[in-house]
Amino acid sequence: MCGIIGFTGCGRAKDVLLSGLSALEYRGYDSAGISCFTGDGKITTIKSVGKVSKLKTQVPEEFSSTCGIGHTRWATHGGVSQANAHPHSCGRVTLIHNGIIENYLCLRDELSATGRTPVSGTDSEIAAMLIDSLYTGDARAAIAAAAARLEGAYAFCILFSDQPEKIYCIRKGSPLVACQTKMGSIIASDMVALLRYSKDYFVLEEDLIACLTHDEITVTTLDGRTVAPDYLTVTWDVSSAQKNGFNHYMEKEIHEQPDALLRTITPRLVKYVENGESYMLPDFTADGIPDSLFLGLSRIVITACGTAMHAGMMGKILFEELLHIPVTVDIASEFRYQNPILSEDTLVITVSQSGETADTLAALRLATESGARTLSIVNVKGSSIARESAHVFYTHAGPEIAVASTKAYTAQLAAFYMIAFRAAFAARRLSIGECAEYTKGLSLMIPALTKVLERGEEFAAISRHLIKATDLFFIGRGMDYALSCEGSIKLKEITYIHSEAYAAGELKHGTLSLIAPDVPVIALATQHNVLAKMVSNIKEVRARGAFVILVAAKDAGIEPELYDFCIELPETSDRFAPFTAAAVLQLIAYHTSFLRGLDVDQPRHLAKSVTVE
Numbered sequence: 001m002c003g004i005i006g007f008t009g010c011g012r013a014k015d016v017l018l019s020g021l022s023a024l025e026y027r028g029y030d031s032a033g034i035s036c037f038t039g040d041g042k043i044t045t046i047k048s049v050g051k052v053s054k055l056k057t058q059v060p061e062e063f064s065s066t067c068g069i070g071h072t073r074w075a076t077h078g079g080v081s082q083a084n085a086h087p088h089s090c091g092r093v094t095l096i097h098n099g100i101i102e103n104y105l106c107l108r109d110e111l112s113a114t115g116r117t118p119v120s121g122t123d124s125e126i127a128a129m130l131i132d133s134l135y136t137g138d139a140r141a142a143i144a145a146a147a148a149r150l151e152g153a154y155a156f157c158i159l160f161s162d163q164p165e166k167i168y169c170i171r172k173g174s175p176l177v178a179c180q181t182k183m184g185s186i187i188a189s190d191m192v193a194l195l196r197y198s199k200d201y202f203v204l205e206e207d208l209i210a211c212l213t214h215d216e217i218t219v220t221t222l223d224g225r226t227v228a229p230d231y232l233t234v235t236w237d238v239s240s241a242q243k244n245g246f247n248h249y250m251e252k253e254i255h256e257q258p259d260a261l262l263r264t265i266t267p268r269l270v271k272y273v274e275n276g277e278s279y280m281l282p283d284f285t286a287d288g289i290p291d292s293l294f295l296g297l298s299r300i301v302i303t304a305c306g307t308a309m310h311a312g313m314m315g316k317i318l319f320e321e322l323l324h325i326p327v328t329v330d331i332a333s334e335f336r337y338q339n340p341i342l343s344e345d346t347l348v349i350t351v352s353q354s355g356e357t358a359d360t361l362a363a364l365r366l367a368t369e370s371g372a373r374t375l376s377i378v379n380v381k382g383s384s385i386a387r388e389s390a391h392v393f394y395t396h397a398g399p400e401i402a403v404a405s406t407k408a409y410t411a412q413l414a415a416f417y418m419i420a421f422r423a424a425f426a427a428r429r430l431s432i433g434e435c436a437e438y439t440k441g442l443s444l445m446i447p448a449l450t451k452v453l454e455r456g457e458e459f460a461a462i463s464r465h466l467i468k469a470t471d472l473f474f475i476g477r478g479m480d481y482a483l484s485c486e487g488s489i490k491l492k493e494i495t496y497i498h499s500e501a502y503a504a505g506e507l508k509h510g511t512l513s514l515i516a517p518d519v520p521v522i523a524l525a526t527q528h529n530v531l532a533k534m535v536s537n538i539k540e541v542r543a544r545g546a547f548v549i550l551v552a553a554k555d556a557g558i559e560p561e562l563y564d565f566c567i568e569l570p571e572t573s574d575r576f577a578p579f580t581a582a583a584v585l586q587l588i589a590y591h592t593s594f595l596r597g598l599d600v601d602q603p604r605h606l607a608k609s610v611t612v613e
């Protein structure tokens with residue numbers, strides 16, 4: 001939800017800001033803008049509706065500045081327009097904002113009475129007006145006073161026209177990370193914008209104010225005490241955040257899955273010896289996750305949004321089978337409004353690639369307040385959810401740039417498998433031998449997934465039959481139903497084809513009326529325990545003329561009259577089929593979007609990181 005960046009130093013601010021905005025564009029791409037000091041306390045703003053590439057054409061090559069701020073917007077308050085594009089200015093204040101100010105209406109009325117008239121429909125401009133109204137020469141005091149009045153979420157980078165070459169920043173809810181380099185000081189919404197300058201960075205903690213100058217970043221509390229930030233180091237390099245020869249980030253990230261899964265799984269495999277025999281088991285000692293977290297539980301609650309929630313649906317199936325504990329999966333945006341029953345023998349697992357999703361963070365906070373045990377499955381190191389959770393399982397999938405989540409999803413699945421295996425072993429529901437056997441199956445899934453990724457052309461050919469579709473259905477049972485939900489969101493978010501996921505047995509309770517001749521149905525049949533039932537459901541749609549694409553276990557043996565295309569998965573045990581089948585669905589969505597001529601990585605109206613509720 002909006003990407004923001006600030007730079008002050010000896011380099012060309014324009015170059016740092018525009019390249020940073022390109023890296024942050026996955027967070028929003030409705031409009032973009034920069035504001036820079038251009039001499040004598042003058043701040044020059046250039047902004048436009050559209051993507052960063054358009055803004056780049058409007059910033060003159062000779063644009064000279066060594067300090068400025070930049071923003072790429074995902075519209076919340078106020079439509080997509082030039083006036084609503086950031087930065088916003090009022091008096092001596094120019095700022096960029098990521099987040100939502102919830103009390104902006106009453107602040108607007110109050111500030112309008114002082115003669116300040118907003119020119120945009122944004123909440124962000126009201127924040128600029130508020131800070132300007134409180135500014136008497138002491139930037140920190142004005143920002144602290146404004147923070148006391150603002151409700152909602154924000155990350156701000158602020159220029160004061162009488163303080164050239166300085167950038168002030170504060171955040172609540174929305175992320176900000178910063179680094180100091182030989183070239184100068186940089187701050188941004190995400191490490192991907194800093195990566196080409198530094199691998200060392202710090203997360204600006206909430207309710208602290210950072211002041212960036214050419215040579216240093218000073219962090220203070222709201223009452224002015226200096227604080228030393230804790231530096232972190234990223235383990236991936238700049239090439240991880242580039243396309244590396246692929247046409248799109250999504251395509252690249254799909255193909256990175258085997259490596260991402262190796263990074264998620266391998267470091268957590270530890271040799272155990274019992275009765276002279278060696279076993280490789282999942283072990284989370286290095287993550288600081290004790291076995292006791294999984295003991296004495298009355299229930300598990302998994303809460304997340306979108307794709308991360310779909311990974312949670314798979315987690316539920318695994319936990320209930322292996323741990324015999326009731327598990328619920330809740331949409332994070334609903335969770336805290338439905339009076340969840342939480343106690344100290346409840347384990348709440350939050351799942352998030354970004355670690356910044358506002359609803360998931362709010363669910364975690366509620367769980368913590370209620371005294372429940374908390375564990376988060378997170379990709380981005382040092383993110384808000386990771387920092388506020390009592391225990392964190394980092395997926396190590398590497399940076400995911402495409403809006404459609406792919407490698408983060410399969411890494412989340414791997415996390416659930418490992419956690420379920422370890423928890424069942426800790427609770428003595430799996431013997432050491434069984435746990436080792438299951439874990440081996442998980443590792444063996446990686447070469448099977450690699451084989452699927454080599455079959456891109458086959459899926460591209462199938463996708464050609466989908467490009468004219470207006471509606472499409474995914475059906476499956478058990479794990480295949482959980483995966484259908486993921487296949488459906490992937491397809492609709494990047495192809496704009498309406499799609500629905502259905503538990504295959506539920507079709508005849510209403511949805512069958514939507515199946516007409518040639519309506520595509522992607523049927524998943526990877527689970528042998530429900531294969532016969534699944535075949536009956538495929539017959540039901542086939543009898544109504546559906547165009548059936550079957551994704552099936554190698555030996556499923558489904559009669560050819562029941563489908564138009566059959567994608568056979570490489571052999572794995574049924575338990576691990578979701579990984580290979582997920583790659584098939586991701587590639588079908590990818591090729592369909594590409595063939596429809598759409599923006600695969602940045603689909604309309606969406607943003608990668610949803611830091612507003």
Ligand code: M6R
Nearest residue numbers: 306307308352353354357404405
């Ligand atoms: O960063 P998170 O995992 O918390 O994001 C959650 C969802 O916004 C995300 O998975 C979204 O559904 C994806 N765009 C789907 O591909």
